[in-house]
Amino acid sequence: MRRKLLGSFLLGFIAACILLSFKIGDSFKSPIIAQVLDRKSYISAYDGRCKNPYYVYEFLDEKSIDGSVSRYGMEFKEDVNLPNIIRSNLSDYKGSGFDRGHLCPAGDCTYSKEAMIDSFYLSNISPQVPKFNRGYWKKLEEHVRTLVTEYKRLEVITGPLYLPHNELNGNRYVKYQVIGKNDVAVPTHFFKIVRSKDRTWAWILPNEEIDKSTPFIDFEVTLDKVERVSGIVF
Numbered sequence: 764m765r766r767k768l769l770g771s772f773l774l775g776f777i778a779a780c781i782l783l784s785f786k787i788g789d790s791f792k793s794p795i796i797a798q799v800l801d802r803k804s805y806i807s808a809y810d811g812r813c814k815n816p817y818y819v820y821e822f823l824d825e826k827s828i829d830g831s832v833s834r835y836g837m838e839f840k841e842d843v844n845l846p847n848i849i850r851s852n853l854s855d856y857k858g859s860g861f862d863r864g865h866l867c868p869a870g871d872c873t874y875s876k877e878a879m880i881d882s883f884y885l886s887n888i889s890p891q892v893p894k895f896n897r898g899y900w901k902k903l904e905e906h907v908r909t910l911v912t913e914y915k916r917l918e919v920i921t922g923p924l925y926l927p928h929n930e931l932n933g934n935r936y937v938k939y940q941v942i943g944k945n946d947v948a949v950p951t952h953f954f955k956i957v958r959s960k961d962r963t964w965a966w967i968l969p970n971e972e973i974d975k976s977t978p979f980i981d982f983e984v985t986l987d988k989v990e991r992v993s994g995i996v997f
Contacts, residue, residue: 811849855943
């Protein structure tokens with residue numbers, strides 16, 4: 764079911780990757796722009812330049828969030844399924860001041876130990892401001908799980924953004940911090956898209972502390988907006 768729902772979304776992206784890896788002549792291949800990772804709990808496309816996912820896709824139903832598997836004792840780990848040259852490692856986050864923020868939340872993976880383990884790969888992680896990760900981001904993740912109980916089946920797509928800002932000289936710049944020896948990019952914002960059979964929600968949130976009393980509607984945007992700023996057509 765998960766792959767059936769995902770098919771139309773990934774078809775264009777994967778087709779593009781295939782086209783970009785066709786053989787030139789008899790011995791050369793053009794570059795592969797994204798690594799697609801198919802895991803028990805999610806499917807993602809990985810951005811080797813920023814050492815973050817482009818996006819992480821989940822299919823959620825009531826069984827997904829009604830398990831008993833705990834995250835207790837789980838450890839973050841480097842993703843050895845990625846080429847070494849483009850992956851992040853644990854030392855990148857050490858002393859950085861940023862949390863290792865899940866894009867596919869551990870709370871969505873309680874139905875399976877394998878799914879829970881998969882959620883701790885660094886390829887599912889982005890640097891997040893601690894008070895954001897443990898505060899409003901967690902609140903939004905919990906909100907999505909309440910939507911599952913109401914709508915029964917949902918597609919959830921989550922990813923980082925690097926958005927421009929205005930500076931005093933009147934120009935606009937895209938500027939973000941990097942951490943660790945692998946220059947892991949710190950996103951300025953994150954998006955989350957949730958789709959039921961009949962409805963779509965989309966949010967863009969800044970990677971900073973947010974008052975937990977702020978209503979979700981303050982960050983709600985159109986799907987077109989997320990597509991425009993992410994460069995991904997959903």
